[in-house]
Amino acid sequence: MGGLVPVYPVARGGRGAAAGSGISRRRLGGGLAALGAGPLLGLVAACGGAGEADTAPAPAAGPVTVTYLSHLGETHPEGKGYLDLLTEFNRTNQDKITVALEEGRPATPYDKMLALAAAGTPADVARIDSTRSASLFVPGATMDMEAVLKRDRDWAKQKADMFPGHLENQVWGGKLMSIASYQAVQGMVYSPKLLSRAGVPLPKQGWTWTDFKEAAQKASKPPETWGLSFAWIMHHLLSWMGTMGASYVSADKRKMTVNTPEVQETAEFVLGLIRGNLTAGMPNTELFRKGTDEAVFEQNGPFRMPTYRQNGITDFGVIHHPVHPQKKVVAGYADGSEIVVFKGPPPARQAAAGRVALYLNGPYAQAQQCIRVTMVPVSKAAANAKELQDYLKTDPQHKAFVDVAFQGRSSRFPSLPSYQKIVNETITPGVADIYAQKISVRDGLTDIQQRTQVLLDEDLKSIS
Helix, strand or coil: CCCCCCCCHHHCCCCCCCCCCCCCHHHHHHHHHHHHCCCHHHHHHHHCCCCCCCCCCCCCCCCEEEEEEECCCCCCHHHHHHHHHHHHHHHHCCCCEEEECHHHCCCCCHHHHHHHHHCCCCCCEEEEEHHHHHHHHCCCCECCHHHHHCCCCCHHHHHHHECCCHHHHCEECCEECCEEEEEEECEEEECHHHHHHCCCCCCCCCCEHHHHHHHHHHHCECCCEEEEECCCHHHHHHHHHHCCCCCCECCCCCCECCCCHHHHHHHHHHHHHHHCCCECCCCCCCCHHHCCCCEEEEEECHHHHHHHHHCCCCCCEEECCCECCCCCCCEEEEEEEEEEEECCCCHHHHHHHHHHHHHHHCHHHHHHHHHHHCCECCEHHHHCCHHHHHHHCCCHHHHHHHHHHHHCEEECCCCCCCHHHHHHHHHHHHHHHHHCCCCCHHHHHHHHHHHHHHHHHHHHHHHC
16 A cells, blocks of 8 residues: 555546636736735735625626636636626626626636736636635735625525535635635445346445444455545545544644544545455546546545546446444535625726625535536525426436535535645645555544644634
């Protein structure tokens, strides 16, 4: 197992990857020059810091046009889904708002969004990944969404309708950095054929870690067929520990909780699967989508279903992640899509951008996007939308992922200013070393705890 290497979230089929940007050279050139002139936090002075009180922008009396950017361009299914929805919004909204979409067709990385804000030429509204809200908000590039939306007639209703955890996950220093438009809740994908061949019953609702391990032992034949395949080390572990109600970060986001008894128990369990030859660990990731019967179970999300089907893999089941034998919390790692509004534009454009954000957070747009790109809603009204419910009757595999959002809780990693350093540079390689048995579970988690707490303490200075 000494060849294990860390695998980062960006490897997830391009969901986090960005292609070239279509931003004009004049706008981008000025922005990059501004970033080069000083630290990134210099944006706070130019745009207003995360601690500055925001004033609710008043809506325009007449027509208004807002610009839209996205970290995913139109060549990505999720990026195209947004563009299609916003095209429909332009045709149907009664608020005299037009969303200019040309600069949203290519993908725009976050450093370019920050560069535009630093140059005083920000976009109005953007789609970003849920883990990146703080990387735009703390430097002062984006607005407190509560301040943007508090005058809006639809905000209170949509806010109250959202599943627990989504708003809390995006709060930093008492400010709401973004609002969600859909999520990707992970579950357990499995091969009915391999389980049946081994005489193992298919997993049922409420199945436990013990049930999973027994099934994997009976149905796997390593190295031809592994009991479990997984990717994204930090994320997969969060699904296991989420079934105990545990997380890597305290609820108030002031303490890392990496070396708690719950996390230690989880890491020991997964390490036992590796030692028991039930999983190859890393880097043998996502074996299921190869269609060669190399995995009985695979931890994955709804975003992977199109890949399975394109590869001719249609005989697969989906169920919630196996729960802890005693605590039995239904949980699965989740991230997703967020909408932000930028500081700098005139108040009328900010108010219009807020309306666009609410449209994408609304039940119609959520349901459409969930159908088009096999995602999961973030609110009850969207989940119960007739069109989505009718569609899910035709796709039980997709429905199983949606059911996880109804049944339990999303195991989320909060959007922190130092998310990339905490997750990609510290937790992921640290856990990989544990799995490679280079360090004990206790010592490895203690080391991760100490190093990530230093990073979080530094983050907290932005709101102290």
